[in-house]
Amino acid sequence: MSEVKKCERVLLSCPHMGGGELDFVSEAFSTNWVAPLGPNVTGFEDDIAQYVQKDFAVAMSSGTSAIHIALKLLGVEKDDFVFVSSLTFVGSANPVLYEKAEPVFIDSEPDTWNMSPSALASALKWAKKKNKLPKAIIVVDLFGMPAKYEELIKLSDEYKVPIIEDAAESLGSRYNNKMCGSFGVLGIFSFNGNKIITTGGGGMLVCDSRQFASKALHLITQARDPAPYYQHSEVGYNYRMSNVLAGIGRGQMQILSDRIEKRRKIFNLYHEQLGQSGLIFLPESKGCYSNRWLSTACISKNDKRSPIELISFLNENNIESRPVWKPMHMQPLFKDCKFFAHNEEDKSKNSTSEYLFAKGICLPSSTNYKNETYQYVADKIKQWLV
Ligand SMILES: Cc1ncc(COP(=O)(O)O)c(C=O)c1O
Known part of the structure; x- marks a missing residue:
C-alpha cells in the first residue's frame, strides 16, 4: 500500500471486537440483565481470575477505581506514604491523592522501563529511617512489559510493604511464566477503550484473599450494611461494572x-x-x-x-x-x-x-x-x- 487514504487515519490503539461480544450483550438484553449485576459480570470475573490464576476477581468501572479500592483495602489513610512508579499514566497515582496520602515516586530502570529495584531500595531505606514505611508500593507494568518482580518482591518482603500491581496495560504478559497482575497482594487491570481488550471502560481487581474480595465488593456497591433497609456505616463508592459491559469483556476474552x-x-x-x-x-x-x-x-x-x-x-x-x-x-x-x-x-x-x-x-x-x-x-x- 503506498498511501493510507486521507480518511483512514492510522490510530494508536483502538477497540477491536471479535464478534462473540454481541452474543453476550444480546443475552443481557434478552434476559433484561441491563444492570450492574448479572451473569456476565460473574462470568467475566471468572474468566479473568482463571486466566491470571488468582482466586478472586472483582469487576469495576475502571482501572483507576480498582487502584483506589486496593489502597482502601491496604488501609491507606491521610498522610501515609504510597510508593508509585513515576513513569506511568496519572490513573496509577491519582487514587493516592483521593485518600489524601502522599505519593513518593520511584524511577524506572533501563531494561524494562519499569520500577527500578535500586531506586526502590533507596526509597525504602529513607522511609525506614524516618520511621514511616509506605502502606503500599504501586508497581506498573508499562506498555505491556513486566517489571523485575524477583528483585521488587524481595524488597517488598524485606520491608513488609505490600505490592499493588498495576497491570492496566499488561493483561497476558508474563514474568518467569507467571501472569502479570498476579504478583502483588492485589492486582488491577483496565479495560479502557485503548487497552489490549476493552469493555468500552472498566477495570478489575484480582487477589487471593476472600476477605479482600468481599470487602472490595462491599465498597464498590455503596457499602450497604446487611440490613433490610438502606443503612450505611462507612463511605462507599458506585464503582461496579455493568452486566452489559461485562458481556463485551467476556467476548473479548475469547480472542x-x-x-x-x-x-x-x-x-x-x-x-x-x-x-x-x-x-x-x-x-x-x-x-x-x-x-x-x-x-x-x-x-x-x-x-x-x-x-x-x-x-x-x-x-x-x-x-x-x-x-x-x-x-x-x-x-x-x-x-x-x-x-x-x-x-x-x-x-x-x-x-x-x-x-x-x-x-x-x-x-x-x-x-x-x-x-x-x-x-x-x-x-x-x-x-x-x-
Ligand atoms: C498504567 C495505567 N494505570 C492505570 C490506568 C487507569 O485505568 P482506567 O483508564 O481504566 O481508569 C491506565 C489506563 O487507562 C494505565 O495505563
Whole structure:
C-alpha cells in the first residue's frame, strides 16, 4: 500500500471486537440483565481470575477505581506514604491523592522501563529511617512489559510493604511464566477503550484473599450494611461494572490470545524495519514476555530532534503516535512529591524516566489493520529518520 487514504487515519490503539461480544450483550438484553449485576459480570470475573490464576476477581468501572479500592483495602489513610512508579499514566497515582496520602515516586530502570529495584531500595531505606514505611508500593507494568518482580518482591518482603500491581496495560504478559497482575497482594487491570481488550471502560481487581474480595465488593456497591433497609456505616463508592459491559469483556476474552500474537507481530515488524535505522527498541529482558500493548522505542541519543517532531510528522501523514508518559515527578500536580532516581548516588546523571520521556515514542499498535498499514508507518518513520 503506498498511501493510507486521507480518511483512514492510522490510530494508536483502538477497540477491536471479535464478534462473540454481541452474543453476550444480546443475552443481557434478552434476559433484561441491563444492570450492574448479572451473569456476565460473574462470568467475566471468572474468566479473568482463571486466566491470571488468582482466586478472586472483582469487576469495576475502571482501572483507576480498582487502584483506589486496593489502597482502601491496604488501609491507606491521610498522610501515609504510597510508593508509585513515576513513569506511568496519572490513573496509577491519582487514587493516592483521593485518600489524601502522599505519593513518593520511584524511577524506572533501563531494561524494562519499569520500577527500578535500586531506586526502590533507596526509597525504602529513607522511609525506614524516618520511621514511616509506605502502606503500599504501586508497581506498573508499562506498555505491556513486566517489571523485575524477583528483585521488587524481595524488597517488598524485606520491608513488609505490600505490592499493588498495576497491570492496566499488561493483561497476558508474563514474568518467569507467571501472569502479570498476579504478583502483588492485589492486582488491577483496565479495560479502557485503548487497552489490549476493552469493555468500552472498566477495570478489575484480582487477589487471593476472600476477605479482600468481599470487602472490595462491599465498597464498590455503596457499602450497604446487611440490613433490610438502606443503612450505611462507612463511605462507599458506585464503582461496579455493568452486566452489559461485562458481556463485551467476556467476548473479548475469547480472542485475547490472537490480539497478543498480533501486537507482538506488529512490534517485530517495526523492530525489523526500523531497528537499524535509528530507533532503539526495548528487548524482552530475562524472564519477560510482553503483550506488546504499545510498540515503543527511543530516538537515538545522537539525534538531537525530539519525539514531538516525529509525532507531528506522522500526524501530517495521518498516523497517530504519542510521547511516552510524562513521569509523575515532573507533573505540576505532583511537584512537591519526593522522587528517587535509578542513579540515586550519581546526581550528575539524568533519571531513566526523564530520559525515556525525552526520547521515547509510542507507535500505532491497533490490531485491526493489515500488515501494509504498519509497513506504511515504518516507511514514513524511515523517511523522517534519514
Ligand atoms: C498504567 C495505567 N494505570 C492505570 C490506568 C487507569 O485505568 P482506567 O483508564 O481504566 O481508569 C491506565 C489506563 O487507562 C494505565 O495505563
